[in-house]
Amino acid sequence: MSSLSARKQVRKKKKKMKRKAVVLITVILILLSILLIGTLSVSKATVSDLEAKPIKHENVDSKYMVLVNRKNKVDEKFYPKDLVIPNIKFLRSNSSNKYLSKDVAVQIENLFNKATSENINLRGVSGYRSYKYQKNLYRNNIRKSGEIQTNKYMAQPGTSEHQTGLAIDILSSEYASLDEGFENTNAYRWLLENISEYGFIIRYPKGKQDITGYAYEPWHLRYVGKTAATEINKKGITLEEYLNENK
Ligand SMILES: [Zn+2]
Structure with a gap:
């Protein structure tokens, strides 16, 4: 070679x-x-990652005990994996916020059906909202109404229950604005009488701002399951107080 x-x-x-x-x-x-x-x-966070501490009570489904407020933030990436659109009437049919977590959607349908049978015409306004949606909403509102007014009602991105798929804003065909005046309607009075049965609470009651961090919102319903809802509504307490009592 x-x-x-x-x-x-x-x-x-x-x-x-x-x-x-x-x-x-x-x-x-x-x-x-x-x-x-x-x-x-x-x-990536899942609903179970967001679970609050285990609850002593039997029959309380702890996956609905998620606590989201100004101090307990949801991860930016979190979204419920079981979102569906409930078969209910919405105030604006073209709304992009019709989704709810599946169990919540079923119960809200039951609640609306019962209402209709008693001549109460509820309307869904806003269910699941993504982190990104809340971020834009929050920014636009600050531009429009300033920071103080915005923070009174609106959640900063990551602190909104709407991101969990467990909350929905509700009004009625007679009253279509998200303000405290909703409390003077037949629809609201009917809701107070009936929401426990379907597992919902008024998440931001009157006079509880120091605990919840939010002003009174008669339109904001939160799903916690029937057992917890019945106790919370009967005692007139907030979710924060309920979780504290059942640590
Ligand atoms: Zn709301």
């Missing part, structure tokens, strides 16, 4: 080794990225 062809063969071998190394590195990189994506999707 001439020294020239020997050199050629050495060069060929080197080239082959280089190619092998490139293939190997590419495979390693692909494997690493698959692993990384895996960990990312696992670390």
